[in-house]
Amino acid sequence: MNVDEYEKMFRLEGRLWWYKILHERVAEALTTHFGTNRNVAILDLGCGTGGLLNYLHRQGYTHLRGLDGSADAVAFCHERGLAVSQLDLNQLTDFEPATNYDAIVCNDVFCYFDDPALTRLLSALAHRLKPGGLLISNNNAFNVFRGQHDLAVGSSRRFVVANFERLLPPAGLRIGRATYWSLALSPLILLMRQWQSLQLKMGWRTEANAQSDVYLPAPWLNETLYRIVKVEQKLLPRTPFGSSLFVVGSRGEGGKV
Structure with a gap:
């Protein structure tokens, strides 16, 4: 991504409904797996401008580390005082x-x-996880949602669950839970992408x-979108369609996913 996109991300991660939902999803997955233990070692790989790390720090997690391939992203993380290093993730x-x-x-x-590069990355991730360790990943979903946002952030592909069912096991990883989100907002997102x-x-x-979809709508609309997705999560913990795919997996058989 260019520096303008990182700057928008840096400003909006703590306020935009989409980021708030994602950060809460990650925290919920950690709590489900580790309970109240806040001393677990967590790596945010491809951490961007550090919004998730900042959120987890506020939730009381004490052993946080981030890596990102972008010097711009790492610079924004350092503005937050986060322990983040620059690294080509292929390395x-x-x-x-x-x-x-x-x-x-x-x-x-x-x-x-x-696929070849992702297979190598997943194997490297598995080797960096402790036995029973947790892998959490949010991903762009379904090609029908592809639009200007993908071009702006440099995304080259979108995923469905079957991709991870194929890619994770050879790396020594297994899927515990996977769901698309947000089903309720899909018609609106599709309409916007068709217009783009x-x-x-x-x-x-x-x-x-x-231009990406990273912008802050009016406060009432931002809060409404957040509430819609929260209600959907409560009523439908797993949905069959949405512009994002949230996957929780683990290494080996240990632990609860």
């Missing part, structure tokens, strides 16, 4: 090979890797100046 195998983690989070990271596609086809906007 994870060689980075501090003796360090292992109880949980690794990879949110919207896998979309930058083709029309803009590109008509030449009203070019790929070079494509």
